[in-house]
Amino acid sequence: xxxxxxxxxxxxxxxxxxxxxxxxxxxxxxxxxxxxxxxxxxxxxxxxxxxxxxxxxxxxxxxxxxxxxxxxxxxxxxxxxxxxxxxxxxxxxxxxxxxxxxxxxxxxxxxxxxxxxxxxxxxxxxxxxxxxxxxxxxxxxxxxxxxxxxxxxxxxxxxxxxxxxxxxxxxxxxxxxxxxxxxxxxxxxxxxxxxxxxxxxxxxxxxx
Amino acid sequence: xxxxxxxxxxxxxxxxxxxxxxxxxxxxxxxxxxxxxxxxxxxxxxxxxxxxxxxxxxxxxxxxxxxxxxxxxxxxxxxxxxxxxxxxxxxxxxxxxxxxxxxxxxxxxxxxxxxxxxxxxxxxxxxxxxxxxxxxxxxxxxxxxxxxxxxxxxxxxxxxxxxxxxxxxxxx
Numbered sequence: 125x126x127x128x129x130x131x132x133x134x135x136x137x138x139x140x141x142x143x144x145x146x147x148x149x150x151x152x153x154x155x156x157x158x159x160x161x162x163x164x165x166x167x168x169x170x171x172x173x174x175x176x177x178x179x180x181x182x183x184x185x186x187x188x189x190x191x192x193x194x195x196x197x198x199x200x201x202x203x204x205x206x207x208x209x210x211x212x213x214x215x216x217x218x219x220x221x222x223x224x225x226x227x228x229x230x231x232x233x234x235x236x237x238x239x240x241x242x243x244x245x246x247x248x249x250x251x252x253x254x255x256x257x258x259x260x261x262x263x264x265x266x267x268x269x270x271x272x273x274x275x276x277x278x279x280x281x282x283x284x285x286x287x288x289x290x291x292x293x294x295x296x297x298x299x300x301x302x303x304x305x306x307x308x309x310x311x312x313x314x315x316x317x318x319x320x321x322x323x324x325x326x327x328x329x330x331x332x
Numbered sequence: 333x334x335x336x337x338x339x340x341x342x343x344x345x346x347x348x349x350x351x352x353x354x355x356x357x358x359x360x361x362x363x364x365x366x367x368x369x370x371x372x373x374x375x376x377x378x379x380x381x382x383x384x385x386x387x388x389x390x391x392x393x394x395x396x397x398x399x400x401x402x403x404x405x406x407x408x409x410x411x412x413x414x415x416x417x418x419x420x421x422x423x424x425x426x427x428x429x430x431x432x433x434x435x436x437x438x439x440x441x442x443x444x445x446x447x448x449x450x451x452x453x454x455x456x457x458x459x460x461x462x463x464x465x466x467x468x469x470x471x472x473x474x475x476x477x478x479x480x481x482x483x484x485x486x487x488x489x490x491x492x493x494x495x496x497x498x499x500x501x502x503x504x
Contacts, residue, residue, distance in 0.1 A: 160454060162461040163468060170465075172458055177444035180457040193412065194399035201395050202388030203471075209387045210468030211461070212416060213380050216496075218464035219457065223417020223496065226379070227442065230398060231409030234434040235442055246444070248420040254444045257421055258413060258430055260361035268346055268358050271366045271405065275348040278404035279396065 143189045149240035153187040163211060168204050170211055170245070177246045177254045180219045184208055185242040192230045193241055204243065211245050221247035225256055338371050338426030353386055354393050359430070363440055366405045366433040370394050376427045377497045379416045384471040394429045401433040409434035411442055417496045425500040 126142070134142060144150040151157040153169050162182060163170040170184040186204060190196045196204075212224040227244040229236035248254065342350065346358035348368060359367040370393055376382045382390070391412075398410040411432045415422040434440065449457075 160458040162458055163465045165469065172454060172461075175446035176449060178447060179449055179453050180461055182461065193395050193410075194402060196395065198392040198395070201392045202385075205391035206384045206388045206471045207468055208391075209379050209382065209384065211465055214461050214464035214468065216380065216417075218460035221419070223415070223420035223422065224379075225420045226412075226414035226416060228412035229409065229442070230411070231407075231434065233407070233436045233438070234409030234411045234432075236409065246420075248417065250419045252419070256413075256442055256444055258363050258415070258432070259440070261363055263360050263362060264365070267365055268362075272346045272348050272358050274404040275366065275368070275397070275400055278400035279349050 140189065143239075147189055147240050149183075149185055149238060149242065150187075150189050153185065162214075163207065165207070167200060168207055170207070173244070177244075177256075178221070178248065178252060180215050180221065180247040182211055182215075182245040183242045184211060184245060185240055190241040191239055192236070193228060194230065196241060208243055208245060215245065215247045219247050221249050223248040225254070227256070336375055336424075336426050338424060338428065339373075339375050341371055342373065349393065349397060351393070354390055356393065356397055363430075363432050364434065364438055366401060366407070368397050368401075368431045370397065370429045370431065371426055377425050377500050378422075378427055379414065381497075382427055383474075385474045388471075390429060394431055398431050401431070405433050407433035408436060411440075413442070418499045422500065 131139070131142065144154075148157060152159045152161075152171060160172040161169055162172065163184075167188070168184060168186050170182045173181040173183050184204065184207060186196060186200050188200070193201070208226060212226065215221055215224055225244070225246040225248055227246065228242075230241075246254065246256075341347070341355045341357050344357040346360075347355060348358065349356040349370075353374075354370055354372055356368050356370040359369050370390055372382060372386050372390060374386070376386075379387060394412055398412060401407045401410050411430070411434060413430045413432065414420075414428070415430075416427075432440070
């Protein structure tokens with residue numbers, strides 16, 4: 125048994141290895157724990173949920189260990205959700221379903237139970253008993269104005285955003301290329317580092 | 333294109349983010365204060381119609397907003413939910429991603445009762461999905477220029493035959 129103190133003294137590399145070892149989903153991704161995999165590529169894997177909401181309920185996850193979505197780099201998110209689109213399509217094509225619910229929970233407060241970030245793809249049919257309805261709890265103008273201002277401010281911290289609105293680049297293509305330039309990376313990393321405290325705490329609860 | 337409220341999101345006073353392809357605004361029927369929806373600027377009804385590179389970008393933006401919620405709203409969790417198709421609870425005919433900030437004991441609960449499936453059902457689902465997802469990959473990238481005019485028609489054509497889309501169009 126590894127003590128908490130030992131964990132806190134681990135180097136980032138050791139910690140990553142430790143997490144991988146202790147995470148059943150990392151074991152699944154590595155093929156060391158059997159699962160019904162329906163899709164796999166270099167970066168992600170989709171397996172059937174063993175406690176499904178419906179037939180064909182898939183868990184799509186990056187093979188790399190991330191506890192919550194904010195820790196996942198943008199290029200991994202992009203890839204993951206392009207695969208997600210493909211899997212949703214596959215479900216619509218091959219199973220008798222009429223829709224799909226794509227569901228992510230980040231943090232225990234949001235109902236996350238596994239310590240590995242994952243996307244649920246749930247085949248839906250008319251009048252199934254899955255529930256999962258997003259309730260509407262009333263729109264308050266004053267409060268919304270304040271909340272919108274807070275979110276705009278937080279999103280503005282990103283270099284390329286001005287007053288909550290991304291500065292228009294001449295062509296969409298250029299913008300995509302710019303996003304991949306390594307020069308831009310440090311800005312993102314710094315941002316993540318700053319938030320690491322909160323995220324670590326949220327991730328930590330999941331590991332217990 | 334039919335009139336769509338979501339195509340007019342760009343003008344919303346509750347817009348929190350916008351770039352060339354997507355726009356994010358506060359939901360007018362929030363599950364929690366700060367509930368944001370992200371939509372593509374171009375009109376698509378369901379995820380399957382959204383070009384791969386737009387879909388990827390939409391979720392990257394959704395993640396950015398979800399991350400901002402932890403910081404700006406002191407949320408301790410977030411849910412990212414897509415209702416794709418009427419059967420999944422989709423109420424509006426424009427593809428959208430919900431990002432809901434969460435706190436402990438906020439009265440929301442997104443859970444589902446697990447269904448008991450036979451071993452046959454599992455194997456069958458595994459086989460079907462594996463077959464159907466064989467061609468996933470080789471994702472569509474944004475073309476250098478002048479894509480929109482051509483692509484629009486290409487993407488809209490299958491609409492008419494698409495049950496899911498027709499069903500959504502019937503929503504008043």
